[in-house]
Structure formats: C-alpha cells, structure tokens
Amino acid sequence: MNGVSSSTPRSDGPPLLPIGQPLPGNAEPIERADAARNRALLLDAAQQLVREHGVAGLTMDAVAKRAGVGKGTVFRRFGNRTGLMLALLDHSEQKFQAAFMFGPAPLGPDARPVDRLIAFGRTRLLDIEVESDLHRAAEEKGRFGGGPYGLHKAHVVLLLRAAGVTGELPLIADSLLATLSAALVIHQIAILGYTRAQIGDNWEWLVRRVVSAGAQVE
Amino acid sequence: MNGVSSSTPRSDGPPLLPIGQPLPGNAEPIERADAARNRALLLDAAQQLVREHGVAGLTMDAVAKRAGVGKGTVFRRFGNRTGLMLALLDHSEQKFQAAFMFGPAPLGPDARPVDRLIAFGRTRLLDIEVESDLHRAAEEKGRFGGGPYGLHKAHVVLLLRAAGVTGELPLIADSLLATLSAALVIHQIAILGYTRAQIGDNWEWLVRRVVSAGAQVE
Numbered sequence: 001m002n003g004v005s006s007s008t009p010r011s012d013g014p015p016l017l018p019i020g021q022p023l024p025g026n027a028e029p030i031e032r033a034d035a036a037r038n039r040a041l042l043l044d045a046a047q048q049l050v051r052e053h054g055v056a057g058l059t060m061d062a063v064a065k066r067a068g069v070g071k072g073t074v075f076r077r078f079g080n081r082t083g084l085m086l087a088l089l090d091h092s093e094q095k096f097q098a099a100f101m102f103g104p105a106p107l108g109p110d111a112r113p114v115d116r117l118i119a120f121g122r123t124r125l126l127d128i129e130v131e132s133d134l135h136r137a138a139e140e141k142g143r144f145g146g147g148p149y150g151l152h153k154a155h156v157v158l159l160l161r162a163a164g165v166t167g168e169l170p171l172i173a174d175s176l177l178a179t180l181s182a183a184l185v186i187h188q189i190a191i192l193g194y195t196r197a198q199i200g201d202n203w204e205w206l207v208r209r210v211v212s213a214g215a216q217v218e
Numbered sequence: 219m220n221g222v223s224s225s226t227p228r229s230d231g232p233p234l235l236p237i238g239q240p241l242p243g244n245a246e247p248i249e250r251a252d253a254a255r256n257r258a259l260l261l262d263a264a265q266q267l268v269r270e271h272g273v274a275g276l277t278m279d280a281v282a283k284r285a286g287v288g289k290g291t292v293f294r295r296f297g298n299r300t301g302l303m304l305a306l307l308d309h310s311e312q313k314f315q316a317a318f319m320f321g322p323a324p325l326g327p328d329a330r331p332v333d334r335l336i337a338f339g340r341t342r343l344l345d346i347e348v349e350s351d352l353h354r355a356a357e358e359k360g361r362f363g364g365g366p367y368g369l370h371k372a373h374v375v376l377l378l379r380a381a382g383v384t385g386e387l388p389l390i391a392d393s394l395l396a397t398l399s400a401a402l403v404i405h406q407i408a409i410l411g412y413t414r415a416q417i418g419d420n421w422e423w424l425v426r427r428v429v430s431a432g433a434q435v436e
Binding site: 140145168170176179182183186187188191192199201202203206209210212 | 339361363372396399402405412417420427430
C-alpha cells in the first residue's frame with residue numbers, strides 16, 4: 001500500500017491488467033500476451049454492448065459480431081453467458097482498480113485526497129449504473145469478504161488518512177462504501193428516480209463533511 | 219409525520235403495539251386483547267431466549283417452557299419455527315418503532331434531533347447484534363422496498379431536517395442507514411472483531427459530521 005499512497009504518478013502501469021506487450025526472445029509469453037489481448041478485445045466489445053443495450057443486450061452472438069470473430073471463439077474463451085458476465089465484471093473491476101491506483105487525476109494519485117475520494121464514488125456510480133445487474137449479482141454473493149471490497153476499503157482508508165481524518169478509519173471507510181452499494185444505488189435510480197449525478201452529488205456532500213473533521217466544510 | 223416531529227411527549231402510547239387493554243362492555247375486543255397479550259408474552263419469552271442463547275436457542279419447546287405454556291400453544295400461534303422467527307422480528311421492529319417515535323429520550327421526542335439520531339443508530343445496533351440472523355435474513359429478502367426501511371428513512375429525514383441539515387435529505391438518510399445494514403454490522407462484529415460500542419461510536423461520529431453542516435462539529 002505504500003507505493004499507492006505516494007502522490008507522484010506511477011509510470012510502471014497497472015499490474016492487474018493484462019498488458020498485451022510481447023516479451024522479445026520468448027515464444028510462450030508472446031502467446032500469452034496475444035491471448036490476453038484477444039480476451040481484452042472481446043471484453044471491451046462486451047462492455048460496449050452493455051453500455052448501449054443493458055445486460056439484456058449481452059449475448060455470445062452479439063459479442064462475436066461486435067468483436068469481428070466467430071461465435072465459437074467467444075464460447076471457447078468464456079464457456080457460456082454467465083462466464084462472460086463474470087469475466088466482464090472482473091474486467092471492469094480491474095480497469096477501475098488501475099484507474100484509482102495509477103490513473104490520471106482526479107481519480108489517480110495526481111489529485112488531492114478529497115478530490116480522489118469524490119472521483120472514486122462518481123466513477124463507481126457510473127460502473128454500477130451501466131452494469132447494474134452484474135454488480136448486484138456479485139454483491140448478493142457476499143460483498144464484504146470479497147477481494148474487490150477489501151481493496152476499495154484499503155484505498156478509501158488511505159485517502160482518509162492522507163486527508164487528515166482521524167478516527168476509526170476502517171469503520172468510516174465501511175460507512176462511506178455502504179452508500180455505494182449496488183443494491184442501494186440501483187434502488188435509488190430505478191425505483192426512486194434519482195439520477196446518477198444527484199447520487200454523485202450526495203456522495204461528494206458526504207465525503208466533504210467526513211473530511212472536514214472540524215475544518216472548513218466547503 | 220407532523221405529530222412525530224413535535225418535541226412534546228405523546229401520552230397516547232404506540233399504536234403499532236398490541237396494547238392489551240380490554241375495552242369495557244364489548245366481549246370481542248377483550249378476547250382480541252387477550253390474544254394479543256398472550257402473543258406478546260410468547261414473543262417476549264422468545265426474545266429473551268435469543269438474547270441469552272442466540273438464534274440457535276430459539277426452539278418451539280424452549281419458548282413454551284419459558285412462557286409456561288404447552289408446546290401446542292406455541293405451534294398453534296406461530297405454525298413453525300420460521301413463523302416464530304418472523305413474528306419475533308416483527309415484534310422487535312414494532313418495539314423499536316414505538317421507542318423512536320413515542321418513547322423516552324434520547325430516542326424519543328424529548329431529546330434534541332442530533333441526540334435522537336445518535337440513539338437511533340445505537341439502539342438499532344443492539345437489535346442487530348442480538349438478533350443478527352433474523353435481521354440478515356430479513357435484509358436478504360429485499361431491504362429498501364420493505365415497510366420498516368421506509369419508516370426508518372422517513373424518521374431519519376425528519377430528524378435531519380429538524381437538525382437544520384440542508385441537501386437532498388432522502389439520499390443523506392439512505393447513506394446514514396446504509397452504515398446500519400445488518401450484513402455490514404454483522405461482518406464488522408463477527409469477522410473484523412469490532413464491538414458494538416465501537417460501531418456505535420463510528421455512527422455517532424458520522425452523524426455529528428453530517429449534522430454539523432458548516433457549524434461547529436463537536
């Protein structure tokens with residue numbers, strides 16, 4: 001976590017993403033890099049489909065067409081539609097992790113902690129809105145024990161500390177992240193009729209009050 | 219909601235609880251009042267058992283023994299153990315609702331809004347800790363659409379407004395209540411090893427920052 005807390009930008013790139021850079025003089029890594037690149041290509045196509053048509057638009061056939069490959073390739077890679085959906089959520093999660101750890105400001109390390117916290121929530125809300133069914137399904141399988149939750153929490157704790165917040169930071173982080181639960185956000189959008197912007201404003205309002213900690217609020 | 223927002227104590231008692239007061243000159247209400255009293259007696263016995271031995275200690279047999287009635291009475295009243303557990307959760311929820319709407323300070327109307335908010339969370343945390351399995355099971359069946367959640371949210375919105383908080387109060391209330399989700403609290407207690415007092419302190423910390431709204435925090 002030490003490297004992440006630095007405010008200098010990292011130039012070594014996200015280790016969680018398949019980079020797709022062939023290594024010279026070694027055939028096997030090149031093959032693996034190609035496979036990773038093809039996988040990322042298919043998942044980017046799948047992500048576009050979900051953003052355009054919702055989860056209902058995500059079929060093996062549509063992904064194959066969008067990516068310009070045969071349907072068999074998609075089946076060989078992901079097994080079935082459930083496998084594709086899980087891979088897509090993982091893909092989206094890894095992009096998010098890379099962005100908040102190593103990406104450009106305001107989400108990445110080149111911005112002030114409070115601005116990074118605000119961007120963290122707003123970016124997460126976009127993912128939840130766009131891939132709502134995926135996020136809700138993942139959450140129902142047990143939210144707090146999972147890897148992504150632990151990483152988000154560690155990141156929020158780190159930013160709270162950097163912003164000078166004192167208190168039981170892991171519990172404060174749980175409280176902040178609770179307001180970004182997919183089930184709650186989807187209820188607010190689909191049932192209560194709030195926009196993502198309004199929910200993002202509420203997140204920012206909450207973050208500013210938590211970070212103020214006796215200092216000036218605005 | 220107008221009567222609830224008043225800071226004068228209500229003397230007409232909680233309408234949500236079966237009061238058990240026989241009405242003179244009418245046989246049927248007396249019978250119903252007796253039935254309600256017996257039901258409350260059985261549920262109080264069940265609640266004691268859960269507080270002493272956890273949900274595992276809640277059997278039809280144990281409830282009958284504790285209440286001093288035959289086992290058949292418990293079965294006739296609740297059908298089976300699941301029915302008993304649902305009735306117990308409902309009983310506990312109605313006690314909580316009566317307490318935060320009409321009960322003594324600091325939960326009830328005789329206290330300042332910020333103190334009522336703090337007491338709301340601390341009381342809820344006790345219920346969640348004691349009846350954890352019941353609350354988690356109820357939450358998994360859909361949390362936000364349910365009646366109790368809507369009432370809690372309306373109450374929190376009312377207290378936030380009374381405390382002078384401005385902003386999108388329903389979203390702020392959702393954010394505050396999210397930190398009291400049974401799944402989160404049980405994870406914090408059972409897996410992370412926090413005490414209820416620590417989680418209550420975090421709730422109070424959060425409430426004070428939300429309510430401060432530019433004013434002095436402590």
